[in-house]
Amino acid sequence: MKSSVIIFPGSNCDRDMNVALNKFGFKNQMVWHNDAEIPKSDLIVLPGGFSYGDYLRCGSIAGKSRIIKSVVNFANSGGLVLGICNGFQILTETGLLPGILQQNKYLNFICKNVFVKIKNKENKYFKNINKEVLELHIAHNEGNYFCSKDELKSIEDNGQIAVTYCDDKGNEDEYNNPNGAIKNIAGIFNKDKNILGMMPHPERMIDPFLSGEDGSLFFENLIGNV
Amino acid sequence: MKVKVIVTLKNGVLDPQGKAIQQTLNGMTFDNVSEVRQGKYFDIEVNESDESKAKSQVEEMCKKLLANLVIEDYKIL
Numbered sequence: 233m234k235s236s237v238i239i240f241p242g243s244n245c246d247r248d249m250n251v252a253l254n255k256f257g258f259k260n261q262m263v264w265h266n267d268a269e270i271p272k273s274d275l276i277v278l279p280g281g282f283s284y285g286d287y288l289r290c291g292s293i294a295g296k297s298r299i300i301k302s303v304v305n306f307a308n309s310g311g312l313v314l315g316i317c318n319g320f321q322i323l324t325e326t327g328l329l330p331g332i333l334q335q336n337k338y339l340n341f342i343c344k345n346v347f348v349k350i351k352n353k354e355n356k357y358f359k360n361i362n363k364e365v366l367e368l369h370i371a372h373n374e375g376n377y378f379c380s381k382d383e384l385k386s387i388e389d390n391g392q393i394a395v396t397y398c399d400d401k402g403n404e405d406e407y408n409n410p411n412g413a414i415k416n417i418a419g420i421f422n423k424d425k426n427i428l429g430m431m432p433h434p435e436r437m438i439d440p441f442l443s444g445e446d447g448s449l450f451f452e453n454l455i456g457n458v
Numbered sequence: 459m460k461v462k463v464i465v466t467l468k469n470g471v472l473d474p475q476g477k478a479i480q481q482t483l484n485g486m487t488f489d490n491v492s493e494v495r496q497g498k499y500f501d502i503e504v505n506e507s508d509e510s511k512a513k514s515q516v517e518e519m520c521k522k523l524l525a526n527l528v529i530e531d532y533k534i535l
Contacts, residue, residue, distance in 0.1 A: 332526055334471075334529065335473070335476055376472075
């Protein structure tokens with residue numbers, strides 16, 4: 233299974249993602265944002281970081297870069313596209329995912345482990361994970377998911393909410409919402425569920441000695457379903 | 459010609475920076491400040507002498523890049 237991680241100027245989770253993908257059996261290649269074409273891939277990943285220094289709005293400049301046309305074509309033909317953190321922001325700025333990630337409600341950069349509840353398993357990203365709640369890491373300043381009321385209704389009606397912030401037992405309350413995201417949303421799909429954007433970093437949870445292993449569950453499941 | 463654009467958050471969209479600025483102003487004895495909304499200002503030099511053409515180009519720029527219409531409005535001055 234081949235994967236491609238796109239590197240933008242300011243990406244900083246690209247190599248962690250490369251390590252994670254290779255560890256779980258993907259044959260990963262790194263692709264520069266100014267390339268015109270993406271090599272043949274089963275999965276494209278937009279990694280975390282601060283593409284273009286977060287100028288204008290997070291992900292907005294990267295969302296217009298040369299490689300993005302290929303990403304959009306790949307996604308529109310049903311290809312799997314995963315955006316983590318800044319990658320999620322880029323996906324909303326390209327219009328592949330609805331809504332936007334705004335500045336965190338309390339104006340602080342948040343860097344900590346959180347629990348997220350899997351809200352939909354009828355997709356390749358979470359299909360065979362035998363857990364309802366995962367412990368993952370977040371590190372962001374703009375993770376406060378927002379969309380219009382109409383859009384939220386359509387997201388909910390179509391089962392597009394992927395993961396929500398919660399406690400270790402899966403309670404999705406305001407206390408366990410780190411950034412003010414609407415409905416505790418930590419990640420969403422497009423309608424067809426081939427595109428996933430989420431703020432938490434599964435690539436940071438693949439080593440029991442350094443962090444935890446719930447990210448391993450995510451990648452093991454993903455390679456099994458690609 | 460130069461075209462000026464202001465991008466602001468839509469009404470009803472939470473503006474935590476504006477709120478922090480408002481609270482700071484209140485703390486500095488500017489008690490009568492009840493709300494601050496922060497926005498962005500752009501000076502765009504367009505190589506186009508026809509004002510309406512230049513402005514319609516800038517309007518496209520606003521829709522495609524300068525503003526995210528999910529949460530922001532733009533005004534071409």
